[in-house]
Amino acid sequence: MECKDIQKRLSAYLEKAVSPQQKTAIDAHLKRCKRCRQALADLKKTIRYVQKLEEVEPPAWLAQRVMARVRAEAEEKQGIVKRLFYPLHIKLPLEAIAVIFIAVGTLYIFKTMQPEMRLARIPTETKEMAPAPVTAAK
Amino acid sequence: MKGKKQTRDEDLEYVSLCRQGDVDAFEQLVRRHQKRMINIAYRIVGDYDEACEVVQEGFISAYKNIKGFKGKAKFATWLYAIVINCSRNRLKQLRSRRYREGCSIDDPIMTPDGEIPGDPPSSEPSALDRLEARDIKQHVQGCINTLDAEFKEVIVLRDLQGFSYEEISAMLKVPEGTVKSRLFRAREAMRACLQDFMGDR
Numbered sequence: 273m274e275c276k277d278i279q280k281r282l283s284a285y286l287e288k289a290v291s292p293q294q295k296t297a298i299d300a301h302l303k304r305c306k307r308c309r310q311a312l313a314d315l316k317k318t319i320r321y322v323q324k325l326e327e328v329e330p331p332a333w334l335a336q337r338v339m340a341r342v343r344a345e346a347e348e349k350q351g352i353v354k355r356l357f358y359p360l361h362i363k364l365p366l367e368a369i370a371v372i373f374i375a376v377g378t379l380y381i382f383k384t385m386q387p388e389m390r391l392a393r394i395p396t397e398t399k400e401m402a403p404a405p406v407t408a409a410k
Numbered sequence: 411m412k413g414k415k416q417t418r419d420e421d422l423e424y425v426s427l428c429r430q431g432d433v434d435a436f437e438q439l440v441r442r443h444q445k446r447m448i449n450i451a452y453r454i455v456g457d458y459d460e461a462c463e464v465v466q467e468g469f470i471s472a473y474k475n476i477k478g479f480k481g482k483a484k485f486a487t488w489l490y491a492i493v494i495n496c497s498r499n500r501l502k503q504l505r506s507r508r509y510r511e512g513c514s515i516d517d518p519i520m521t522p523d524g525e526i527p528g529d530p531p532s533s534e535p536s537a538l539d540r541l542e543a544r545d546i547k548q549h550v551q552g553c554i555n556t557l558d559a560e561f562k563e564v565i566v567l568r569d570l571q572g573f574s575y576e577e578i579s580a581m582l583k584v585p586e587g588t589v590k591s592r593l594f595r596a597r598e599a600m601r602a603c604l605q606d607f608m609g610d611r
Contacts, residue, residue, distance in 0.1 A: 283594040289575065318601040321550050322569045330448040334462055335440045338469045339433070345473065346433050 278302075279311045286315065421485040428476055436476075440469055443486060446571070447493045453566040454497040455504075456555040464500050468493035483580045491581040494567075498559050546607060553603035561596035568593055 278301050284290050285298050302309050421442070427435035447468060452461035472492050479488050554562055560582075567578045568589075579586045 280594060283597050284590050289590065314601050315597060318597055318604055319569050321546070321604055321607065322554075322565060322600065325453070325547055325550055325570060327445070327449050328452050328458065328461075330444040330465070331462060334448070334465060335437065335444055338440050338444075338466050339437050341466070341470055342436055342473050343433055345470065346431070350431075 275301075275305060275308055275311075278305070278308050282308075282312050282315050286312070286319070422481065425476065425479065425485055428473075436473055439485075439489075443489055444469075446486070446490065450490060450566060450571060451493055451497045453551070453554060453570055454494065454559070454562055455500055456551060460500060460504070461497075464496045465493060467500075468496045471496065484577075487577055487580050490567075491583070494563055494581060498563075501559060549607070550604065553600055556603060557596060557599055560592055561599060564589060564592045565596045565600065569597075 278298055281290055281294060281298060285295065288295075290298065302312065421439065424435040424438050428439070444465065447465045448461055451464040451468070452458055455461050455464055468489070472489055475492075479485060554565060557565065563582060564578060567573045567581065568575075573581070575586045575589050578589045582589065584592075
């Protein structure tokens with residue numbers, strides 16, 4: 273491998289993320305190439321500089337503000353949905369009772385109307401039936 | 411490893427409570443992850459106040475989309491992917507705002523040293539040697555700021571946050587090979603930017 277290829281792999285080499293063959297090749301190359309050794313040292317230093325950056329702390333109000341917005345979000349969502357469908361444990365029985373009432377009501381109306389319908393049908397039936405026996409009698 | 415597994419399980423417990431409408435469970439998740447979130451956002455965006463905004467945005471977005479978390483990856487991975495996305499978008503906004511507003515000669519100039527006023531500092535050869543530790547850190551952050559977003563992200567996630575290639579690959583939704591090659595190029599760019607300091611330190 274040439275220096276260019278070696279240097280390309282140094283970043284992975286440092287983290288032991290190269291294949292064993294590559295590692296042997298890189299090790300061997302580093303032994304005899306000063307330039308690549310320097311490149312490796314520079315890379316290590318670079319990473320060390322980056323790692324020296326300290327962590328920052330979140331401000332105390334951050335979680336509070338997030339939660340205030342989350343709660344507002346949750347309430348708004350619930351407000352719309354609740355008015356339409358919730359609480360289910362109240363709305364569902366109510367709806368079931370309503371359905372039963374409508375069913376019973378419909379049956380009742382239908383039953384009370386049936387005799388009238390029969391009555392209403394009788395005259396037409398007799399009318400239609402009436403001429404038949406006459407012709408038969410003739 | 412054991413510790414990691416434990417937090418993962420606890421996260422999932424809170425996540426499922428959260429899905430059932432338990433807002434307090436979400437607060438636990440916020441408290442647990444806010445520090446990681448702010449540190450990722452801060453190093454990508456390069457500004458503390460902006461990072462706070464980004465983290466808030468990230469958490470709200472996570473809350474709204476928590477049903478979209480399928481549990482394929484760790485919850486933390488999913489959450490950090492969101493904050494990375496938010497940071498990326500914020501950065502774009504900030505850049506385009508800067509572009510739209512145009513620039514004048516009096517504007518500070520973005521350099522690896524952070525923002526420096528138009529008047530150049532004296533260029534004595536010993537100037538670099540007199541830099542304090544604080545200045546070095548500022549310079550390192552300045553160098554990160556000059557990187558493209560995709561390189562910045564891998565540097566922050568790998569060298570600062572110490573995530574594994576696998577985790578980074580899941581967060582950025584790119585193959586591990588890509589993470590590796592981006593990291594190489596990002597570190598190269600950082601090395602070039604930090605060259606002045608490399609001498610005897």
